[in-house]
Amino acid sequence: MTKERVNIIVHGKVQGVFYRARTKEKAIELELNGWVKNRIDGTVEIVAEGNKKDLERLVDWSRQGPRHAHVTKIDVRWEPFIDEFSDFTVEYG
Numbered sequence: 001m002t003k004e005r006v007n008i009i010v011h012g013k014v015q016g017v018f019y020r021a022r023t024k025e026k027a028i029e030l031e032l033n034g035w036v037k038n039r040i041d042g043t044v045e046i047v048a049e050g051n052k053k054d055l056e057r058l059v060d061w062s063r064q065g066p067r068h069a070h071v072t073k074i075d076v077r078w079e080p081f082i083d084e085f086s087d088f089t090v091e092y093g
Helices: 019-029 052-062
Strands: 003-013 033-038 044-051 070-079 088-091
């Protein structure tokens, strides 16, 4: 399978609704590595690496997110696989 890396910026009501925690759960379920964090502009950023098919599932999931989120749009940027991460974490600050 082709391995890739994706950077996703999620816009909308996505902070304070467990978006990061649910993203981590989804990424672990899909066997992806990387991180998720809140940004100061109110968006959530996700960087993930793994199989392209599983990354596409994460992108699709990100369009809606957890139950109380209200996603207005996502920006998706595909990047070369670096194999930078050994797990998936929630970043703070």
